[in-house]
Amino acid sequence: MGAEPTAHTQASLPDEEEALLRALDLSFDYGHGSVLRDVALTVRAGEFVALVGPNGSGKSTLLKVLLGALPPGSGRVELLGRVPGDVRDRWRVGYVPQRPSLLSEVPATVEEIVSAGRLRQRGWWRGLTGSDREAVHHAIESVGLGTLAGRPLNELSIGQQQRAFIARAFAGEPALLVLDEPIAGVDAESQRRFRDSLVHLIRAHGAGVLLVSHELAAVADVIDRVVVLKERVVFDGSPEELAARGVSLGVHREDLPLWLEDLG
Amino acid sequence: MIGTLPIPYPFESAEAQRALVACLAVGVFAPMIGAFLVQKRLSLVGDGIAHVAFAGVGAGLLVGVWPVWTALVFAMIGAIGVEMLRLKRKAAGDLALALFFYVGIAMGAVFASRAGDLELETLPYLFGDPYAVTWTGVATVGALGVIVVVSMRLAGRALFAVVTDEDWSRVAGLPVGVLSMALAALTAGVIVAGMRIVGILLIAAMMVLPVASAQLVSRSFRGTLRLAVAIGAVSSLLGLTIARPLDLAPGGSIVFVAAALFAAVALAKRTAPRALQQEAH
Ligand SMILES: Nc1ncnc2c1ncn2[C@@H]1O[C@H](COP(=O)(O)OP(=O)(O)OP(=O)(O)O)[C@@H](O)[C@H]1O
Ligand SMILES: [Mg+2]
Numbered sequence: 211m212g213a214e215p216t217a218h219t220q221a222s223l224p225d226e227e228e229a230l231l232r233a234l235d236l237s238f239d240y241g242h243g244s245v246l247r248d249v250a251l252t253v254r255a256g257e258f259v260a261l262v263g264p265n266g267s268g269k270s271t272l273l274k275v276l277l278g279a280l281p282p283g284s285g286r287v288e289l290l291g292r293v294p295g296d297v298r299d300r301w302r303v304g305y306v307p308q309r310p311s312l313l314s315e316v317p318a319t320v321e322e323i324v325s326a327g328r329l330r331q332r333g334w335w336r337g338l339t340g341s342d343r344e345a346v347h348h349a350i351e352s353v354g355l356g357t358l359a360g361r362p363l364n365e366l367s368i369g370q371q372q373r374a375f376i377a378r379a380f381a382g383e384p385a386l387l388v389l390d391e392p393i394a395g396v397d398a399e400s401q402r403r404f405r406d407s408l409v410h411l412i413r414a415h416g417a418g419v420l421l422v423s424h425e426l427a428a429v430a431d432v433i434d435r436v437v438v439l440k441e442r443v444v445f446d447g448s449p450e451e452l453a454a455r456g457v458s459l460g461v462h463r464e465d466l467p468l469w470l471e472d473l474g
Numbered sequence: 475m476i477g478t479l480p481i482p483y484p485f486e487s488a489e490a491q492r493a494l495v496a497c498l499a500v501g502v503f504a505p506m507i508g509a510f511l512v513q514k515r516l517s518l519v520g521d522g523i524a525h526v527a528f529a530g531v532g533a534g535l536l537v538g539v540w541p542v543w544t545a546l547v548f549a550m551i552g553a554i555g556v557e558m559l560r561l562k563r564k565a566a567g568d569l570a571l572a573l574f575f576y577v578g579i580a581m582g583a584v585f586a587s588r589a590g591d592l593e594l595e596t597l598p599y600l601f602g603d604p605y606a607v608t609w610t611g612v613a614t615v616g617a618l619g620v621i622v623v624v625s626m627r628l629a630g631r632a633l634f635a636v637v638t639d640e641d642w643s644r645v646a647g648l649p650v651g652v653l654s655m656a657l658a659a660l661t662a663g664v665i666v667a668g669m670r671i672v673g674i675l676l677i678a679a680m681m682v683l684p685v686a687s688a689q690l691v692s693r694s695f696r697g698t699l700r701l702a703v704a705i706g707a708v709s710s711l712l713g714l715t716i717a718r719p720l721d722l723a724p725g726g727s728i729v730f731v732a733a734a735l736f737a738a739v740a741l742a743k744r745t746a747p748r749a750l751q752q753e754a755h
Contacts, residue, residue: 297647303647316513319695329631329635
């Protein structure tokens with residue numbers, strides 16, 4: 211079966227050193243039954259990987275383990291070539307959590323939130339430079355929030371807030387972007403912008419992208435690999451390989467998740 | 475040590491001027507730290523740490539050490555302990571904190587009663603006494619102020635990120651543990667410094683009330699922080715000004731003014747939301 215996950219994670223691959231993110235034989239549980247089992251996954255520089263699967267299949271959990279926010283039960287994780295806890299240049303990783311723990315009690319503007327994405331570039335104790343501010347403004351523009359930059363987050367709609375969190379991840383000009391359903395509740399126009407920003411990051415900066423989403427329509431044409439997770443990886447391959455299994459990112463654009471969930 | 479400045483009544487005497495400086499310091503530095511606690515949704519943690527500081531006061535009275543030192547030790551341990559419990563997610567939030575703090579106040583009462591006259595000895599700590607602040611006391615508060623301001627300059631942005639979105643900050647590689655501990659230590663420092671000035675029972679109010687007022691009208695975190703500091707300073711000045719002629723407890727009247735300002739701002743915002751919003755732009 212061409213869908214065997216190991217096909218893409220063999221250690222002998224020539225471009226191995228370019229792997230931004232690697233997981234091998236990864237297992238995890240929260241203490242009541244297995245959530246991830248023997249998961250293998252690789253994201254290389256310049257690669258766009260879509261991670262899909264039904265609700266509760268372990269996608270968000272996998273991202274948290276990969277980023278070191280949760281300890282792996284067993285198996286190995288390498289983030290930028292190191293164990294997540296040892297990664298020194300973490301600012302090269304951009305992350306959009308599925309449901310941000312952010313709840314602003316005190317008003318905080320879009321700009322203030324997005325600026326946090328630049329804190330690690332030169333050291334968090336230093337002030338922001340002109341180029342930091344430029345990157346922040348550019349990130350805000352790229353999600354179409356330019357006119358709302360000075361508005362407090364809690365005065366924005368849910369979709370606009372979500373775009374602010376995307377901008378926060380973009381602001382750091384990351385080498386690896388890990389996005390957990392960033393475009394849920396985001397309108398079509400903004401999804402197109404989002405796609406263009408991702409394409410720019412990949413093509414111009416050689417970034418790697420790992421995107422969890424139930425809505426792949428907007429990005430279907432730029433996906434290099436699709437990984438279908440259901441506690442295990444049940445498919446890992448190119449859109450062409452997926453087409454050979456009867457699911458086409460083009461044809462099934464609109465109802466793709468349903469088709470993918472039927473795999474395995 | 476320093477000559478008396480020519481300021482009219484009620485600040486004509488050296489002791490009244492020291493009281494003014496001390497109260498202004500509380501008005502400025504307490505909300506500066508408080509803004510981060512409010513953003514972290516831990517508005518009441520200041521009160522809790524103050525309770526633990528009271529146990530320290532009792533312990534100091536009991537063993538015959540200057541109670542400010544023991545209060546500082548207890549408050550630091552309490553603040554950092556609470557933060558560690560929270561970070562490890564071991565505490566069932568509220569309940570564990572409540573337990574921690576009740577034990578603090580009970581310990582304080584028991585220690586102090588063993589040491590002698592409970593009311594007489596503990597009253598200046600419970601309600602504060604700015605007129606009793608010495609030049610050394612003023613210098614200590616000034617030093618703490620410098621530490622707070624330098625910490626804010628260096629870590630303010632990172633601290634904002636951590637209190638606003640802790641999980642994201644951890645993934646982003648910010649030193650969440652270190653910064654949280656630093657905030658806890660600063661909180662303890664401000665509480666113990668303010669304890670002799672506005673009192674254990676009221677210092678936490680000065681961390682929260684000015685921030686509560688400021689966030690009603692301000693539309694950014696930075697703006698809230700600045701406005702809260704201004705409101706805190708004004709509360710101290712007004713509170714202390716009315717306290718002496720009316721023979722009121724200074725700590726109480728300062729907090730009372732801060733609360734009155736909050737009520738006024740809330741009321742003004744209700745009746746004229748449009749005007750206020752435009753003004754804040
Ligand atoms: N904090 C937690 N504690 C205990 N169990 C959890 C926790 N978070 C998730 N789980 C469990 O782990 C499993 C995987 O959850 P996860 O959030 O990773 O799924 P998901 O694929 O991201 O789903 P969705 O599409 O809804 O976002 C679920 O069965 C869930 O109940
Ligand atoms: Mg999820």
